[in-house]
Amino acid sequence: MSVAIVTGSAGLIGARCSRQFARSGRLVVGIDNDMRGEFFGSESSIAGERIRLESDLVDRYEHHDVDIRDDDEMDAIFARHGSEIDVIVHAAAQPGHAKWTMRNPIEDFDINARATLTLLERARRFCPDAAFVFLSTSKVYGDRPNELPLFETETRLELPTEHEYFDGITESMSIDQSLHTSMGMSKVSADVMVQEYARAHRMNCVVVRNCVIAGSAQAASKSHGMLGYITKCVAEGIPYVAYGNGGKQVRDVLHVDDLARAIEFIAESPVPAAVYNLGGGRASSCSLLEAIGTAEEIVGKTMDLSFGEGGRTGDHRWYIGSNAAFVHDYPSWQPRFGIAEMVNEIHEARFG
Numbered sequence: 001m002s003v004a005i006v007t008g009s010a011g012l013i014g015a016r017c018s019r020q021f022a023r024s025g026r027l028v029v030g031i032d033n034d035m036r037g038e039f040f041g042s043e044s045s046i047a048g049e050r051i052r053l054e055s056d057l058v059d060r061y062e063h064h065d066v067d068i069r070d071d072d073e074m075d076a077i078f079a080r081h082g083s084e085i086d087v088i089v090h091a092a093a094q095p096g097h098a099k100w101t102m103r104n105p106i107e108d109f110d111i112n113a114r115a116t117l118t119l120l121e122r123a124r125r126f127c128p129d130a131a132f133v134f135l136s137t138s139k140v141y142g143d144r145p146n147e148l149p150l151f152e153t154e155t156r157l158e159l160p161t162e163h164e165y166f167d168g169i170t171e172s173m174s175i176d177q178s179l180h181t182s183m184g185m186s187k188v189s190a191d192v193m194v195q196e197y198a199r200a201h202r203m204n205c206v207v208v209r210n211c212v213i214a215g216s217a218q219a220a221s222k223s224h225g226m227l228g229y230i231t232k233c234v235a236e237g238i239p240y241v242a243y244g245n246g247g248k249q250v251r252d253v254l255h256v257d258d259l260a261r262a263i264e265f266i267a268e269s270p271v272p273a274a275v276y277n278l279g280g281g282r283a284s285s286c287s288l289l290e291a292i293g294t295a296e297e298i299v300g301k302t303m304d305l306s307f308g309e310g311g312r313t314g315d316h317r318w319y320i321g322s323n324a325a326f327v328h329d330y331p332s333w334q335p336r337f338g339i340a341e342m343v344n345e346i347h348e349a350r351f352g
């Protein structure tokens, strides 16, 4: 039986991919030690999702409560499955700008960057033909998107229609000479390593750069999971402070189902060394104010909203990624979910 290795297998993206690959007939070997609970607090623990995966996927899912930095344990997992491994989805990471990262930049680098290198090495030794899909981030562009000539509308920051990036920032934007923060820095390192292994060792490595990913399975927190956390604040009456830009900062949002379909396309037919921005695109983008408005409408309550001075260091004022490169390689893929549908799903699943 073919084997899919999924790191971060009980996180938002890893769990969805685990289900997808189990459905396609693979044994999914999931690796997740619930660091999420440590990064974002116990309310963000993946313990529940791990139990659901094990009970839903039964003999198609094998969970390893292992730290991806544990070389002996990781070697043993790869040695056991060897060349049966035909896909690796690397989704384990410290994914947020949490205070944790500021206090632990070396551990952040160890998880996000060094462990990616050791994973690539393991793939090279044990299963060099496997598709290796790395979940990178729009944060690799540092604060470069903040140099775009933005103007304000009533609800969002916006680019002039004639600008080359109006329909989304392409992979041609420089990742160099801008401010990244610790997490951006470690993700850039990993992103480049993955590209390098495709080029230097002719492996089937692919980089996917996402902005915001949403899904009702996510245990969203203040620092990770924008739509989920906004919906939670509106539904539960939790006060929300919007920092910087008057709440007009813009993000594209992709539903995790759409991302999992995209990852399956890559796994079936990888383009070595490809780098894709992948998100909801302009059609599924929103400012903080717009997302709050949508959540208020769907939940039927008004948010306890206030505004704070200054944004997070290096935070994007406007980020919509272009899906053009991905759609060029996989023309039958398109995002299926809009912002309102995602908020509605989160509300019904978690707070309805």
Ligand SMILES: NC(=O)c1ccc[n+]([C@@H]2O[C@H](COP(=O)([O-])OP(=O)(O)OC[C@H]3O[C@@H](n4cnc5c(N)ncnc54)[C@H](O)[C@@H]3O)[C@@H](O)[C@H]2O)c1
Residues within 6 Å of the ligand: 007, 008, 009, 010, 011, 012, 013, 014, 031, 032, 033, 034, 035, 036, 037, 046, 066, 067, 068, 069, 090, 091, 092, 093, 094, 095, 111, 135, 136, 137, 138, 209, 210, 211, 212, 213, 214, 225
């Ligand atoms: N969710 C988003 O909005 C988003 C946006 C852009 C990029 N990404 C990228 O996608 C990837 C997955 O994101 P996600 O939203 O699923 O995050 P997540 O926090 O839900 O999942 C990551 C999982 O990795 C696990 N993990 C972390 N460190 C680990 C370690 N040392 N050993 C074993 N497991 C460990 C965590 O416990 C968690 O369950 C990350 O690389 C992230 O940078 C996510």
